[in-house]
Amino acid sequence: MRRVRIGSGAGFADDRIEPAAELAEHGQLDYLVFECLAERTIALAQRERLRDPCAGFNPWLRERMDAVLGHCVRQGIKVITNMGAANPSAAAELVADAARRMGLTRLKIATVTGDDVLDLVAGSDLPLLDRPGTVGSLGDSIISANAYLGCEAIVRALAGGADIVITGRVADPSLYLAPLVHEFGWPLDAWHLLGKGVCAGHLLECAGQVTGGYFADPGFKDVPDLVRLGFPIAQVAEDGSFSITKVPGSGGRVTVRTCTEQLLYEVHDPAAYLSADAVADFSGARLTQIGHDEVEVTGVTGTRRPDALKVSVGYLDGFVGEGEISYAGPNAVARGRLALDLVRERLELIGVPTDDARFELIGVDAVHRGAAKSVDKTADKTVAEPPEVRARVAGRTLTLDQARRIGHEVSALWLNGPAGGAGAVGRTSDLVAIASVLLPRDQVRPEITFLEA
């Protein structure tokens, strides 16, 4: 039976670059896919593009292309990536330029656009999914709106002879499903096959997270040669059966345990994993170790895709001011608490609201929140006091000026706070938040543009 080998060259915007080069050179791949867009990445990229019309795509695009293009062209490996972010056309120009500089010619680069639906949804009465209100209620604060496209446009680009496909927002698994649909001619309503392809894509989309990255727990789950962590390869057969593996000799492991963690990652109901191309059912999945660093996945099925596409809407949501300062040695927790109380009262004195703010000790209750009360009970000597803590204040404000005051009051603890305050920092950020809406599929029209390098 025919098989297609797909490598995963990146699992997030700032992922390592060397494993992609290793995959391109030694992975015996047919396709190399880079998934680089988190929920908020496009909204942030859109702001960059507004400042500079040539910006707004992944900042590591050139380094990644320089690392893999030579191998890909020599071996006939096609590249698919959403590194176009908010500006796929500018990204395609950069890739063409990188190819020319390497002396590579006759390379066909396809750009997929049409995910940007800002004009379509801005001001509309589409309801927000995760909070009250409509898109219209966000008013002028809205900065981006991008639909999660399915695999269709990429499939058309591949059918048109593309060697490299650059997209903006596409549902993550669809980047990996597209080459399977193209190579095997799977119909776009073959739900079981598409469900299996979505599953393969889901296992690949976070790259090293399935090969031993984000996994090591020394003494419990050890990972060999994590330094040179290799990225995964899916070997998919025409009937949708597939296995996950990696380049022999690369670091990390592919085991039933690593694959189980990634299979269930960010899945809610395992029987209904929603994607743009199918609803995959992982509830009957079975993972089997069939070789060293090779796990076979069986029992996955699929049902009809959702009628609507998910759209991520980016909007400005006020400001955050933050400050941190450390205390160490005897009584560190008490001095840290005193520091937090001082900042709270001083912010109130100068009129900065503290009702939407966090006052916490990193090392005690910043992650656990209220759950670490026991450490503060100085009477209970059975609970060890941490040797050091870092006091943290973070607050949401309506203005930048108020946000600056938060870090300022924390820094002021240097000369105005408890004994031994150390390493104070303060910073501000304007918050770009994301809301989701659903848009009928037929209102989204992906477009493909070809460019020859």
Add this chain to the structure above:
Amino acid sequence: MRLHQLAHARAGDKGNVSDISVIAYEPDDYEFLREQVTAERVREHFADIVRGPVDRYELPRLHALKFVLHDALAGGATRTLNLDVHGKALSSCLLEMELPEHPEHPERQESK
């Protein structure tokens, strides 16, 4: 004994919802975990963090449990004031859960 002795975990996030997988190291321990690590116990374990309901899904073939924690990230990764904006560390926090001694494997407490 701590849940950490019997299972590994990974957390993910979508909006203001955290999801945590709890996977038994040994398939034989799955039934014990299914009995002990209920949605109610997880809700209680995260009483200071999770504001909404907790759903649980059972995956016997993968000897795993999936917990979906609603209203758990103080607004979600893009707008929360949490230091751990994605709630990634909640996976490890869940493994702190104390369980009664495993009836069939009392020796495991010593061996790990």
